[in-house]
Amino acid sequence: MKLKTKFLLILVAVITVVSSCSKDDYDAEKQLAVDDALIVDFIAKNNIPAIKHSSGLYYQIITPGDGASVTAASTVGVVYTGKLLNGTQFDQATNTVSFRLSGVIPGWTIGVPLxxxxxxxxxxxxxxxxxxxxxxxxxxxxxxxxxxxxxLHNAQ
Incomplete structure (x- = not known):
């Protein structure tokens, strides 16, 4: 009986240690503050006249467009370039690609309808x-x- 108790205690201890090691200490609010500082520095260094949205997104309307308005539920046709803040390009669409704004990252869902x-x-x-x-x-x-x-080339 003593051996079973020791085994169970050791098993519980091992499980506790392993589960505590696998926990992610990610804090979205803390990360948003870190990101905001990076963005503020980036736009200052690059003289980008960006506006901060209430969501935390920064945007610069280069051309407002004069066509149809879009919503988060719209299907849009776009051409785009995506980069990291260090200038590394990670994606680009040189021909129009279409997708629902509700199916992309929140930054696009919030920003494209602007x-x-x-x-x-x-x-x-x-x-x-x-x-x-x-x-x-x-x-x-x-x-x-x-x-x-x-x-933004088109919208439905």
């Missing part, structure tokens, strides 16, 4: 409105602030 069809916008997206504490694949590390320039 312009109309025919417009161009620059979105500087904190990681909390992008991929957060996850890396979606090669080229975008976890907690990455993303810098997109987006041309």
């Amino acid at each position: 312009i109309k069809v025919g417009g161009r916008i620059r979105l500087i997206i904190p990681s909390t409105l992008a991929y957060g504490n996850e890396s979606p694949g090669a080229g975008i590390p976890k907690n990455a602030v993303l810098d997109f320039t987006i041309d």
